Amino acid sequence: MSAPNKEYDPVEVSALDPAAIDAALSAAVAAIAAASDLDELKAVRIAHAGDRSALALANREIGALPPAAKAEAGQRVGKARGLLKKALEERQVQLEEDRDVRVLVAEAVDVTLPVDRAQVGARHPLSTISERLADVFVAMGYEVAEGPEIEAEWFNFDALNIAPDHPARTMQDTFFVESPDSGVVLRTHTSPVQIRALLERDLPVYVVCPGRVFRTDELDATHTPVFHQIEALVVDEGITMADLKGTLDHLAASVFGEGLVTRLRPSYFPFTEPSAELDLQCFACRGASVNNPDAPCRTCSSEGWIEWGGCGMVNPRVLEACGVDSERYSGFAFGMGLERTLMFRHDITDMRDMVEGDIRFSAAFGMEG
Amino acid sequence: MRAPISWIREFVDLPAGLSGRELSAALIALGLEVETVDVVADVTGPVVIGRIESIEELTEFKKPIRFCHVSVGESNGGVRGIVCGARNFAEGDLVVVALPGAVLPGGFAIAARETYGRVSDGMICSSRELDLGDDHDGIMVLEAGSAEVGTAAGELLGFGEEVLDIAVTPDRGYALSIRGVAREAAIAFGLPFSDSATELAPLSAPVPDSQPRSCALIDSSACDVFTLRTLLDVDATRQSPLWLRQRLIAAGMRPVSLIVDVTNYVMLETGQPLHAFDADRVAGGLVARRATNGESLETLDHVSRDLDPEDLVIADDNGPLALAGTMGGTSSEIDLGSRNILLEAAHFDAVVVARMSRRHRLSSEASRRFERGVDRAIAPYASERAASLILELAGGRSAGMTAEEAPHEEVTITIDADLPERVAGMAIGPERVIENLTQVGCAVTAAESRLDVSPPSWRPDLTDPADLVEEVIRLIGYDQITPTLPAAPPGRGLTEAQQLRRRASRGAVAFGLIEVLSYPFIGEHDLDLCQIPTDDARRTFVRLANPLSEEQPGIRTTLLPGLLNAARRNVSRGADDVAIFEVGSVAFGVVGDSVTPPRLTASRPPSADELDALAAAIPSQRRHLAGLALGSVERPGWWGAGRDFVWSDALRIATGIVEDLGVAVSVDAAAYLPFHPGRCAVLSIVDPESNDDAMIIGYAGELHPKVCVSWDLPPRTCAFEFDLDAVIAIASDEVRRGPRFHSMPVAKEDIALVVPVDTAAADVAAALANGAGSLLESVRLFDVYQGPQVAEGSKSLAFSLRFRAADRTLGVDELSQSREAAIAAAETACGATLRT
């Protein structure tokens, strides 16, 4: 290593000796290479490139040389200093990089630590499936219609061709408000919204009505006195049962997957004529379990079909009660229970889970069912 | 309706070997809802007719036991020894014997076994063991000569009979009869159907020495056909034959006595309810009339009923004997001693019977049929059928029949021949339409492109063109229709309000709340637990006439009890952190108090006034959003300590949801139960487009400690509830405008002010903002201090103020002026002093 040479006369320009310069450069380069961190490099920089380093002193002594020697010595010293500077810079970059890597390594954490700092919110799956079904219709151009849960009997029964003494009024057990003849009930189905839609809207009417309905059932695994339906109503010129079937197939495919078909069985509802029960091809076995004891299906009890809802062509009497010309217009309506739909779609076996408010139930579905 | 297939076969020649499942599928496709195909007396293996040859009484046991020698036919081993505990038989009786290898209903396998010291080589069966009734009298003893010893008992007893269990919809009353189901079966398989119920051999001539009792109908709108047949000298003590009892049991009815069994049998077969009176307990003739006030009647279920003037009764000279078409009375009931019988078969109005049945909470096989409509023409045939059976099985003589019939107008429905195909959306053709309508019994006359259709007497449900359309299409099969999709006109999507409602729910979820859906029922007790004052409007809830539980007879006025209940359930199930919300409707007002809805017809649309009257009768219903949170908002963990939900979280979430809908909400202190009186905020909003004052929309804060205790919830549980509809009403007609902001440098000033301890921070902030002038960009409180470094009764509030000008970097002077002005304003408004 070189060191300041205070005790020597500066004119004794031994430092300008080419061999000495080479030696100083070699010593500096070796020291740079040996510096293992930025602090060591800093010390090396002071020792070998500082004001009192051999090369700096040599540089300073150039001025004292006779002019003839100046150029040659200057070139030699300059070259050595340039090499030294470059070596320092390269090592600086290298050591900074090494340091950064070390810091990053040192800062590493255990990313498997739990991050469950807060409860994550969730919608109730009945809410999300209701929106999902409504959106299928909205995408087809339907609008979402609404009505009150505490409803006048005229909307809930009379206008739907359910006369006061009609057996259908006892078919569905009704919550009466205040007294059985107050004329006000908790709606037993979403169908009164059909009446409101026809009275309030201009024709043609394409609406879907999701909502909460009430019947005096006791709560058990497959019944609840407070449940949800979604209902669709179309009234236009030239609407046919073929349109009803096509719309149902489209809905089934949208909710349960492509290729699932529906089946209509003749049935009876006062507000539709013809009326039909709506069956859905079993989405679990797609009918493969029928007459096939080797592969029974729990979802459909190996029937191949599951009961999904009711439907039919709007009874002309209903249209007349709403002031719609039944000679010119026809329509279809259908409705299904959302609890049942949810049970099918998500393999839920007990309806009580939907009403008890246990957060583990909704939490399992997150934002979308 | 339970329909044994063998009975259906008596009316229609169904293909041999047709299974119950196949028949069921065909009927379902036609619209009869066959729920199950049951098998009655599901017996396999050797069960044969035996004769008791000898009885050996074994007396050494606790109860008397018989060891019988029973001959069961040479091919079955001749005579077998069988142990039997019953005593209702004698030597020579014909019995049913299950031999080893037989399996009885319920999987009960028979084997030879040693019992009571003897080998019992089979079992003598009771009707119960064979699933043929629930007689407790002992074993089944067959009529002498009714069967050959050693033959299989299966055919005689109807083992393995398939029975269709059909849920009959209200429009298909005719399917509450075997002949009605058989007619559908004939249609399903394209077979001829002859209505044997109307093709009876005439009864022998009435005895010449007696007159039938008279009958009369007073109110022909309630009873338009009344027949009364008089039978004399019958032997009511005879037992119903086996075949009759089997049929009744298979059809789900209990055999009672011969005469009653016959009337039930004929009702099941024809759909016509009949009633038999003991003629010797009837004074004079019978009349169908309305009851009068003060009359009463003890019905066969031994309930004494006060009659309503709307009730239709069958009465004699002394008064009511039966509720017409619903149930007979005890005073004229036939019993084993009855000799002379009056057989009533009549046609009663569906609505009259339905009301009577509902009024008396009395539903019978008869009333179920009349409510759904009975064949108007069948009464005399049914009466004749029943009389023939009684005379055949119980002896006696016919004394003839009297009948009254009110004039009847035949219904003719005219439809366009192409109406069914227009409704179905498929080609059908007039020939097929006529064919199908004829198949269901209609008389059809074609006139050019129109059809005049007269429905048959058993189809009172066919009144409208649409009803005929359904008949045509269901016979073709709904599966024959090719699906199409109608083209809806362009829709506008969800309304603004509907989108905002969805956004509100998503907002609650974004704050970590989990949605629950509670029942909307509420009671005084729920409100008591919430400490709601007695004069509070939330106590005035809409009441149900028939609530599920007397505890909760009303409709909720607040969502909080439902959330409290859900929270309690979660806590009781071990949850530590519960943060939940609900969007649901609440109702206010009392129904029936002042306004009842008008009784409107459905035969025309209501007028605007009528619609208003309907609307006025329905209580006000509003959609609320409420939330409840307890436990950690941030859990403790490796990151350090957690943080529990406190009042300010409830406020943060409530105001956050409202503000996310684009509505500014202001907060003031309030004392409002069920909240802590010192930790409750009232939330208000202002409609910028109206001049109205701020409207209160709800409350947020910590729950009252007593409420937490009452609902078994931890202290400091917090909650909020607000009127979502009110927020959306304002939000939905607001279009948010884009903000204006500037890019010049910001200048920040922190100010700490000392104010009296009860000063609202919001007031100080407002004063600062007011005083700071137009250069102020924002003011934010970042610290509150109360302690030894400020005077007693004071607190220090530290605010961070940000200033910015639109066009320049702010100078030191103008900044300091703004700062001083802000402090001065706070001093004036709130008595604030700068903390030094």
Ligand SMILES: [Zn+2]
């Ligand atoms: Zn399946």
